[in-house]
Amino acid sequence: MLEVKNISFSYKEKPTINAISFTLEKGRSLAFIGESGCGKSTLLKLIYGLYDLDKGEIFWNTHPVLGPKFHLIPGMDFMKYLAQDFDLMPFITVAENVGKYLSNIYFEKKKERIAELLDIVEMTDYANIKAKNLSGGQMQRVALARVLALEPEVLLLDEPFSHIDNFRKNSLRRKLFGYLKEKQITAIFATHDSSDVLSFADAVLVLKDGQIIEEGNPKEIYNHPKTKYIASLFGDTNEIEIDGKAAFVYPHQLEIVSKSNIKVEVVSSYFLGSHYLIEANHKSQSLFFASDNEIEIGSQVHLKKKP
Numbered sequence: 001m002l003e004v005k006n007i008s009f010s011y012k013e014k015p016t017i018n019a020i021s022f023t024l025e026k027g028r029s030l031a032f033i034g035e036s037g038c039g040k041s042t043l044l045k046l047i048y049g050l051y052d053l054d055k056g057e058i059f060w061n062t063h064p065v066l067g068p069k070f071h072l073i074p075g076m077d078f079m080k081y082l083a084q085d086f087d088l089m090p091f092i093t094v095a096e097n098v099g100k101y102l103s104n105i106y107f108e109k110k111k112e113r114i115a116e117l118l119d120i121v122e123m124t125d126y127a128n129i130k131a132k133n134l135s136g137g138q139m140q141r142v143a144l145a146r147v148l149a150l151e152p153e154v155l156l157l158d159e160p161f162s163h164i165d166n167f168r169k170n171s172l173r174r175k176l177f178g179y180l181k182e183k184q185i186t187a188i189f190a191t192h193d194s195s196d197v198l199s200f201a202d203a204v205l206v207l208k209d210g211q212i213i214e215e216g217n218p219k220e221i222y223n224h225p226k227t228k229y230i231a232s233l234f235g236d237t238n239e240i241e242i243d244g245k246a247a248f249v250y251p252h253q254l255e256i257v258s259k260s261n262i263k264v265e266v267v268s269s270y271f272l273g274s275h276y277l278i279e280a281n282h283k284s285q286s287l288f289f290a291s292d293n294e295i296e297i298g299s300q301v302h303l304k305k306k307p
Contacts, residue, residue, distance in 0.1 A: 001025055002047070002154065002186060007056030009046055015054075016042050018210040024203070026061075026153075027184035029177065031197040031218070033233050034207035040190035041084075043207070044156045047188065048081040050074045060154060080152040084159055086143035090132035094123055097131055098145045117145040120175050122168065136163040144176065155180065157189035161196065173200060194234040198222060206230055236277070236288045242305055251277060253306050254289035260302040262287075269294045 002024040009017040017039050024030050032040040045051055047058060052067035059065065060078060068074045075081065088097050099114045118124045121141040126134065131142065140163045147155060160176075161169050177200040180187050191197060197204050197218050204221060206214040214221055214230055225231035228239050231248040238249045240262060252275075254262075264280035264287055276291045280301075289303055 001061060003059040005057045007046060007058060008054045009042065009051060010054060016210050017046060020212055022205060022215065024186060026186050028202040029180065029187040029200060031201035031204045032190040032207055033197055033204060038207040039210040040207055041158050044081065044158055044188065044190055048079055048156050049076050078152060079154040079156060080147040081156040082143055082147045082158065082160060086139045088131040088139055088142060091130060093128050093130055094142050095127040097142055098149055100146065102149055113149065117148055120179055121145045122172060137165055140164055141172065151183060152185065154186045157187065159191060160189055161193065206233065238287050249305055251288040252290045254303045255306050256301050257304050258302065260304040262303040264301060264303060266295045266297055266299045266301065268297065
């Protein structure tokens with residue numbers, strides 16, 4: 001189990017991480033979400049031991065996680081951390097990068113392990129290509145394979161799919177998180193992509209100004225956001241009055257009806273493939289709702305929240 005106990009850290013006078021505590025069981029995945037600058041990346045680095053804590057403690061199975069003051073080479077042996085810069089060796093091949101930390105004593109097993117990892121990140125065809133000739137997305141996939149090579153107990157990922165093309169991202173996410181579950185590797189990842197959180201995280205921490213403002217099951221937090229900030233991390237959000245109370249409503253939760261208290265005028269229609277995202281004017285503010293069909297600009301319609 002990972003235990004983070006009341007940790008704080010600051011680069012200067014203002015705390016970057018302020019009194020954060022949480023626990024995470026072995027084999028589970030935890031997502032950090034929040035606006036840029038909220039402390040997601042710093043929190044990952046603290047958990048890995050790259051910085052010394054101002055206050056608090058971090059333990060993995062009763063083993064303390066300590067910073068540079070206590071280690072000649074910062075970082076913990078039982079963890080692997082993938083930062084947003086991939087730190088590949090440019091003049092050796094993809095396969096050599098992935099196998100860099102694997103022992104040569106059992107060479108055939110090493111080759112099999114490299115092949116397995118390249119298959120997970122869909123880079124088998126590039127095994128003999130030098131890293132310097134890869135695109136940013138390809139480098140990110142190789143870096144993922146390399147941090148998996150030694151099967152860490154804890155894997156820390158900072159925006160792990162940020163450089164990867166959308167058409168490949170979904171397949172890669174399914175393979176990676178499936179592998180982590182199979183091997184019971186504890187995973188913590190910082191992301192801006194709500195799909196990462198909703199589909200693959202067992203739990204989520206919502207960060208703002210270096211503090212946890214919400215934590216729990218991703219589905220529950222998505223369905224019942226306490227603030228517009230939290231709701232907006234999952235996509236377009238409307239703040240409207242329902243039964244005399246402010247409610248945070250996603251576009252797909254609104255439907256057109258013949259009569260309601262929410263009357264809007266259509267401003268734009270955006271085709272998204274499976275549906276249209278309609279932008280409308282409601283009491284001098286923008287409101288968004290989903291529609292199966294394009295709606296003519298200037299049309300007036302009534303909306304209500306779906307049951």
